[in-house]
Amino acid sequence: MDNYKLFSNWLNHILEQDIPEGIKAFNFNLYEGSDDTYDIQLIGSDEFDEKDFDWACTDYFSSEVNICYIKRTEDIEQWEQGLNHITVLVERYLKEGEYAIILKSVSAIGIGFVDGDIDILFRA
Template sequence: MNLQISEQKYLELKECVKKWLISINNKEELPEDIVALNFGLYEPYGIELIGAKEYNVEDDDWACEEDFEPNQRYCPNFEIDDTIEWEYVLDTVVKLLKELIVELDYLNILNVQHITTGFCDGDLVVIK
């Protein structure tokens, strides 16, 4: 079983998410009342984005509130081999989101108070 994501694959995934975020930012306006974004992971491995008007660190269900759903909710071309263990996928997404938040700090869409990621049936990881 393949347990890791190669550096080349990591860079491809990061570029894919970067283009996706820039596209959303350029085509849509984030409502002022959105305080949190969740980058939801699902299997086979993919990533989607929703925004919420409320955030509660004690309650992961806040991430089910779809107060903002971009037209391009799902990241196109985000492909990870399904033989890679979910923990590695989560670690990879956490790392690339942390890097992109710094690199793309000029994007309005990332200027929310809270950003998380995780699988819908697991605990969320706080990115910001």
């Protein structure tokens, strides 16, 4: 299965659930997994401040242990490559994903490793 199909199936499963009202921004939290993977978690925050990345620490909504695992390969070995690869997956989902309208109903969508900066991929 290609990574986009894996990612979009995972995201569809999350977004078809009841998402709470009041989410101002979504963030794709990225982790370097222990099993040679990049681990993706979706959180929704009830606050958003582009100048203060702490908004993404308020997980008003979270996919919690429902994580998407993207296997590291030679072409996405370095974390920067992994970030770029997953960013492309998110951007593609925002264009053609089944529930993209839900993601785009908030003020912003970000992505980033939990111990790093957040890149804003979408602003309403």
